[in-house]
Amino acid sequence: MLFGTIEKTINLAYAPDAEVGDHVLVHVGFALQRIDPEEAARIWDILREMEELQDLEVATQAPPEVPA
């Protein structure tokens, strides 16, 4: 497993569904859960609904095309 750039061996007995490329929650040498990407994205839906995320929107959207 990679922690940023540090590589460590982790016991997967408690995360049998984890696959290569997954992110997992690790505690004292054990993977305790696979991080669910869909659930991870949900907070951004909530924030967008609040329509207050203007700074973030600007940062993540491509600049609008300038008509020639």
Added chain:
Amino acid sequence: MKFIDEYRNPAAAHALAAELARITTRPWTLMEVCGGQTHAILRYGIDRLLPPALRLVHGPGCPVCVTPAGLIDQAVALARRPEVILCSFGDMLRVPGRQGDLLHAKAAGGDVRIVYSPLDALALARREPAREVVFFAIGFETTAPANAMAAHQAKTGGVKNFSLLVSQVLVGPAMDFILRSPGSEVQGFLAAGHAAAVTGVEELEKLCHRHHVPVVVTGFEPVDLLDGILRCVRQLEQGRAELENAYARAVRPEGNAPALTMTRSVFEVIDREWRGLGVLPASGLGLRPDYADFDAALRFKLGAAPSGGDEECQGGQVMLGTLRPDQCPAFGGRCKPEHPLGAPMVSSEGACAAYFRFRGAPEPQ
């Protein structure tokens, strides 16, 4: 890192804080249970983003802080035995018992080693068959599956020179105790996300219905914490008291079945002493009789650890949320990380350590 950096996004944090300010109409007191959350709140200044009416108090979810002084004394006594290698998580070493700490025992010649995982201690026992390797097995539900696996592998592998000095506690009974304590002002909980990743949410849901307080399972990054606080305040403002999962990317409602199965096969629920809080019924785990051979307390005939032992430290009040760390008369003066009066000032998850590290010592009077 993915799933971490984006949860530290300042724009998102400020948007959540603005929404919180918009919906908060009166004073509320919330408790974040886990010491890791306390440190994140102080580190990122989350408490300073909140509307003035909103107060966060800091809970007992610091495993090192709640390990009784009497058990630390037993660990120190074990470390002084020439045949013993005492293995512990790092932040336990400077926590004072009544007769010194593990770092002093190490300085005096005891073989004390810091390990990252209980399995590292087990591997050490296999490499050193002539020594007795004792792992100081402290922690909450999050750590119990790892400690259970170490005991299980020692048993199935026939490792005779490995044992556990157990101080496993359960967060649910402590939350229950806090709500029953006279003087407690807690109106809503941010429950510890990592513990819930193991246990699931069922017990938390019962707690929330029993006491009619909102409980929001919450993560550890700034956006997670503000989202948890927002959901909790929204419930309070609307008169609801429900279990909400704001850390669903890591917490499934049913928890982690293989981890729970292993924990239950090795440990049973027992009464436990919590440092600063006293003995709480059915609030901890002890090794089942099947695993008695791996119980360091039995192997070394340690007997029951004497209770109490903190005349000067008010950590109990801090962990109940009735005393803010920087309101303690000893904070930053007689009690500092270099010479702590109690555990919350030294542990990496202790509330007093968080205030000292991120807010500094109080101005001299």
